[in-house]
Amino acid sequence: MVHLAPLFVAIPLGAAFLSLLVKAVAPRVAGILSVAAAAALLFLAVVALLGVDSGATAAGGWGAVSEGGVVFLGGIVVVLDGLSRLFLITVAVVASAVVVYGVKYMAPYTGKPLYHSLLWLMIAGMNGVVISGDLFNLYVFLEIGGIASYSLVAFGTKGEEVEASFKYLVLGCVASAAILIAIALTYSATGALNMADVAAAVAAGKVPDAALFFVSALFLAGFGLKAAMMPFHAWLPDAHPSAPAPISAMLSGLLIKTLGIYAIVRIFFSVLGVGWHAQVLLLAFGSISMVGGVFLALGQDDFKRLLAYHSISQMGFVFVALGVNTTLGLVAGLFHAVNHALFKSALFLSSGSLERITGTRKLSEMGGLVRRAPMTSLATIGAALSISGIPPFNGFWSKLLIIVALVSGGHHAVAGIAGLTALMTLMSFIKVQRKALFGALPERLAGVREVSAVMFVPVLALALLCLATGILWPLGLSDLLDRAAAAAGSVGDYMGLVTGGR
Template identity: 60%
Template sequence: MERFLPLFTAVPLLAGFACLLLKRAAPRAAPALSVASMATLLLLASAAAIRGEEGVAFAGGWGVRSSGEGSFVAGIALVLDGLSRLFLLLVAVVGTASAVFALRYLAPEEGLPLFHVLFNLLVAGMNGALLAGDLFNLYVFLEVASLASVGLVAWRTGGAEVEAALKYLVLGTLSSAAILLGITVLYAATGFLNMADLSVAVSGGAVPRVPLLLAAGLFVAGFGMKTAAMPFHAWLPDAHPSAPAPISAMLSGLLIKTLGIYALLRVLPVVTGMDGDLRAVLTALGLLSMWGGVLLAQAQDDLKRILAYHSVSQMGYVLVAVACGTWLGVAAGIFHAVNHGLFKSALFLSSGSLERVAGTRRLSGMGGLFRRAPATSAGLLGACLSISGVPPFNGFWSKLLILVALLSAGQPAMAGLAAGAALMTLVTFVKVQRKALFGPLPARLEGAREVPASMFLPVLALVLLCLASGLLWPAGVDGLVGSAADAVASPDGGPGAVRAYVERVHGGGPR
């Protein structure tokens, strides 16, 4: 499998630049190329997930070198472990659904190949960030993904959306500057960029504490802004609804997790360790987002803005769970992040379908659409049940797991707050269903018609995955999530997980 690791970024890059090259000669080829590259990634990622692959690939035949003080990594390493495996699979699944959805959602026009260039660059950036073994490559791929996403948010727009994109880009650049500053501070203190080497240097105890704390603070602020945790959330409710529906699905379903949650989970334990102060900060951020997001969502009428505020809220759950520091908490957080990726992308895709059906995104302009567009409505209904935590959908199990993790970590108050926020989520989505799908059909919508199959099938497939991940918990899902959690924390609470990461990196590749 090591040999195939570069393909995770090379395939979307290849497809993206082929779209650009064929912009004039074969503009119709671009959507097909996107679907093909996503399908290839899906194949690769499922093969890796099913076979439980782990490994390290070194670019250009470099590898691990030894010196008098121990071994270190020379060159660029790509690391595949339980955590990156699971997120690669999530990126491939949601990417495929969005690419298929975009086939009929976006009208063919002159600039369409450029959309697919940016779409593929976005996926390449996210996959690269998931595989990067050193901090600087993580930063570079993160920037590739965020720049591509800014271009997509501002896609085909002249006005208000450009402002949203501008705000997104300014705040995104600010967070990237914080991350780069953190990387610089760590490099100055240790002389390493590779995360395994860094972890060895830090656990050796020779690194002073001040730069480590400074770097950890900068990383929490930077990645927290990418996650849109509450004090840093201002850009998300503007940026995500402005994008076309498949891109909203990619941004809310994937980007905030791969650039935010994944990066936090990867960088903090390996580099600085999850100590008590850091966990308190993360808990505070999570609690604020959990409640702030859900409360702000109540006041919205625009369906996509409701969904965007709920992304903030759901990321709060993940942060609170991860901040437990226990293996169970990390596993619950990862499981919820993955589930959120599935149902939130289904929600955003079906919001695009509903907009097509009803001609508006305002809930007050919808009603009774279940009879007019049954397949789209069924998709939306399933995703709503999932996000509100109704059994047997996956949202229920991961929220339950978070509550159990909080209780077993001795935080009953936190568990109560989380349960309260979950109840508020249920209230919002009951409102969404009642206003959009049921009730009287406005006279204006008498002629509303169902969207084409290539738009409702991806949504239904995502909802089926939500159901499957809820029902088939013991049959494979627990293995996937468990091995992802193993990569971050060990069940006994010791530093075993980080040590395993170091051994995997230092033991791989040519010498």
């Protein structure tokens, strides 16, 4: 299975360039192509999930090269372990729902092949980040995903969208520069770019503490900016709502996780090791993100902007969970990241449906939609219950796990903040439901109708998955999470995985 891992990048890239190729001759084919590629990717991800073998392979087929007494793995190192498997299946599931939804949602837009092409480039970048076993490759795929997302934010080409995209681009470039400087310094300190070799050099104490501290700070700033950690969050509330709804779902649901959370987990837990400074920073910035995000969300009237602020707040939960630096914290953080991918993408997709139905994003102009658009409302309620942490939805379990991890790690104050944030999230979403879904139907909206099935089925599927993972997670998901956390948390295992093939 491991040698098939490059297909996770090859299929999205193929879909991206094929839809560009058919642009000139048959633009309609692009949608069908997109759905077919999503099905293939989902199939491949399920196959990868069922296969339990972890391992590394080097694309290029050179194998181990011995040169002057030094053995090294030639080619592009690709790693498939529990952690990458967890993120690959998450990306595949959410991307499939988004692709199906987008076929109908994007109908009024022009240049649909370009949309499909950029969407698949973004997915290729995310999958590439997840399977890459090499720091520089990780950077390259990060940039591929990043460039595609900058363009997609500006896809509507109206003034606000271009402005948001420019802001996002400027801050994204700062993050990329920080990450590239960190990679360059890591290379100069360890003489390696392969993450396993870097981990070995760090474990052997070859890197001075000051250098390790500086590199960690740069990585944390760069990936923290990509993940919208609170002091670096300014771009997210502009960029995520400005994109078309399927893209908002991809950005909030997946991009900040693969480019932010996954990279932080991989680099800090599997390679550099979490020092006390990284731990303190993750806890502090995570707490600020949780509280700040939810406070800013409370005052919002624009539905998508409200969801974007909640993304910052929910990412804060993941950061504090990682900051505990125990296996339980890691499991809880990863679980919450996966859950957030499911419910936030469902919420963003349903916000797109509601916008399509009512013609507005303002909550104060909606109302009583539960009678007019029952399916979309049902999905919205499911996802909202999940994000507010109502049992038995998945959001409840992951928040509970995070608070338990914080308490058992001795961070009682942070646990208190997390509890408070969970409560305020609930308040915020009760407000959303009262304003948009229940209450009196405004006269203006008297004649509105439900969106077509192509649009509500993917959202309902995601909402059902929220419920299913909430009820069934002790059966299969917890095992998957344990394996992911074990793979991420053990520097030795990761080194063995990559160097074992030599």
